Amino acid sequence: MRDTPGSGQFTTDIPARLDRLPWSRFHWRVVIALGITWILDGLEVTLVGSLAGAIHQSPSLALTETQIGLTASAYLAGAVIGALGFGWLADRVGRRKIFFITLLVYMTASIATGFAPNFWIFALCRALTGAGIGGEYAAVNSAIQELIPARMRGTVDLCVNGTFWGGAAIGAAAALVVLDPAIIDPEIGWRAAFVVGGALSLCVLLLRRHLPESPRWLMLHGKPEEGERIVYAIERDVAAQHGSLPLPAYGPTTLNRRGHASLGEVWRAMFGSHRPRAILGLTLMSCQAFFYNAVFFTYALVLTKFYAIPAQQIGWFMLPFALGNLMGPLLLGRFFDTIGRRPMITATYALSGLLMAGTGIAFAQGWLSAWEQTAAWTVIFFFASAAASAAYLTVGESFPLEMRAMAIALFYAIGTAVGGVVGPALFGWLIESGERGDILYGYLIAAALMLVAAATEWRLGFAAEGRSLESVSTPLSAA
Template sequence: MSSVETGRITTRIPARLDRLPWSRWHWLVVVGLGTVWILDGLEVTIVGSMSDALRPHDTGLGMSSWDVGFAGAAYVAGSCVGALVFGQLTDRFGRKRLFLLTLGVYTVATVLTAFSMAPWWYFAARFLTGTGIGGEYAAVNSAIDELIPKAHRGRVDVAINGSYWVGAAIGSLLTIPLLNPSVVSASWGWRVAFGLGAVLALGILLVRRNVPESPRWLFIHGREHDAERIVDDIERRVGEEAGERLPEPGEDEEITIRQRRSIGFATIARTVFTLYPRRTVLCFALFVGQAFLYNAFFFTYGDTLSSFFGVKQTGWYLAVFAASNFAGALLLSPLFDRVGRVRMITGTYVVSGVLLAVTGLILGGLSAVTLTLMGAIVFFIASAGASSAYLTASEVFPMETRALCIAFFYSIGTAAGGISGPLFFGWLIDQASEAKDVTGIAVGYFVGAALMVAGGVTEAFLGIRAEGRSLESIAQPLTAEDRDDPGDASGSDAPQPAHA
């Protein structure tokens, strides 16, 4: 991959974007990009709720509990592959091209899922759907953080990632009529549920077309004139809304960049593992903890309710659970800017892990209602922590590597926790069902709790105080004039002023 230097510029574009007041334009970014998590939540919830509908051979696909878990694992595996492939392309070809492409992949794959004729088709369609969603995580998270002002970045990122649960609530409620054979035929209900995801995606695509390319990406890749034009337009729109002239950034907020067409993959790898080893460990711990917890618990939650508590319509229970998750991310998100990243991430991970362990200890005495209540309490806190894993990965690495770093940690963490989790829980449910003892799945809760607590402890020691700071001050761009050659690993985490 070419990394030929094309020029050098001194710019205040990052400072100009960071000093903007919140405006309707920023809401456009939130709606156009952030709503992808609604799709992810919709997908995962529908799969979790459809376990009974997919079992019959005549109206479903003849799937077992293990098959349901395998479908979840296939989706997560696709997400990992999609994140890595599209993440690298996002850093190379730009945020906008990729967040349009990945949404298109998701839409096509969701339609294919709706037309599944056999388990193998369903598994393949779930894998392809996952590739689109995984690519979205890399392209969208990087674009959001590069467009949102530094004073609002923490709360916006956490809340947007938490909007996953809006989709989960929608999916849960949709399954109530769609799984009622008196309303919709049993052979069509689950297919319609998947098809509605594609309809929602098309609506998001119409809004997303109006979101511009990241000016930060443009000026580093030799397109400073396009970057200036976009920022001028944003400032004009925000200034007109504010009704006052925006203050000019100071000269001390300038940054000089050695422009390059692209940054080689080897340089990116050295950056992650050699230049920022502590941040690498931190992100890995955060992603593994939240991925195992959520993918293990939520992918199989509907199956747990139906297998052990005789619940026929799991939608109401899942909707309550989802509402609690979204409320937690939304209500706690401002504290990530006010109280700070390190305290909030540590607290949400450790407290939710301890509460999940307590739930496992009392599992034998719970009903469907009380289990849902305990889950709502645990994940009210955990949802904000899980969202902060994506915030951390998108903040603490250089701009040129941002999308691929998000993709890398999402893929590694999700592969470790998200693929093994659903398979492990699916196996536990099958074993516990034979013994007719719900406590047989408690060990899964304990593993998830331990991983969350470990992530919180890692944050306490290695966390980065990124609140209220520009992305360039947290991690200097590889192409910055006063940095050594991007391939030089002479820097480290230690002298970085962003470290707690």
């Protein structure tokens, strides 16, 4: 680091040094300790989906289909509030402090869900669980993007977001156990699933103790010296594994010493100089949120109501669905760094929408068995999972680093509020009608939204593959 006397400016090579690093044990620690967020979210969402039948039949709760849809919406509403509140804090007090707090909120609320005595307490616990997960999305996405080298940022970000479906697969498998009367009373089983899921967070807390604050966050918040010390420690660890490190691919950055961005600056950046990117981010997030949450939160109800699948067997249908979602980002992720963001995001959104429309028509006509319906969803969400993960990647790369967590939080919140909260409640109401034709309208709306998102990406998308975060979006503090 080099200071410019009397100007309040300094020059640092922190970004270039982080981007030149080869993949190492340090990066694995980042991915595992922070990426666990998506596994937890997938576990939570799938548990509610897979356990919906058991909760509906529970002697102590006996929730209606509409109430189950409303609890899903409560979870997402909590995620909106949590993302905004914790995202705002993450840009002010740092990534590291927030991802400890959000995990504690999630853990406490998830365990409390298992003891909920009625609909209102159950919905409140789901809202608080969502608040913890929403806060995680903002702080953790920011930290991962700021610590992963530029040449593999897209691949890693998509794969990490895709692990949501690893959690979903775990949730589906767990549901098969906790809902099997030969193993445990389902009334106890579904409650125990939430308690055990929350308790697993203790292991994650231990993993995160060894992660540093983001050097980029320190650099941009008037603490470049501390950021330099962290980068040096990371380099020492990586060099011990790989030997001599490659030279930086680009030069140092000159910045002004300053603190966090004000809300006015955030607003002007998002809806002034970065307005096209704001429109793009909002469209991608909203459309994928409706598409995903509308189908996934209520799929168990479709299976039980229209295919007469017993509640304790739902996990067998959720498992291949979850695995297809997991494989999408894992297999397609590298192409977002090679072929490029714009063509890959456009293609995955468009394919998802077209396949959804075809499958919705087949469902309405009664052409598909339960397993054929599941196979169709598995193919659709292979592409949709990569598309949804790319939405988070796009929003994180679109705006200056000083407001990254707030940008992710804001667009996650708006997208989830517009697409996610409405979707489950709408589909719960459509399913309760008992008419396949009514549900088709919901599927066609979801398909149309994905096609709108594809067209928006093709028109407004930008190249970020292989580029440093600072070159994709100039920091507010750049000299």
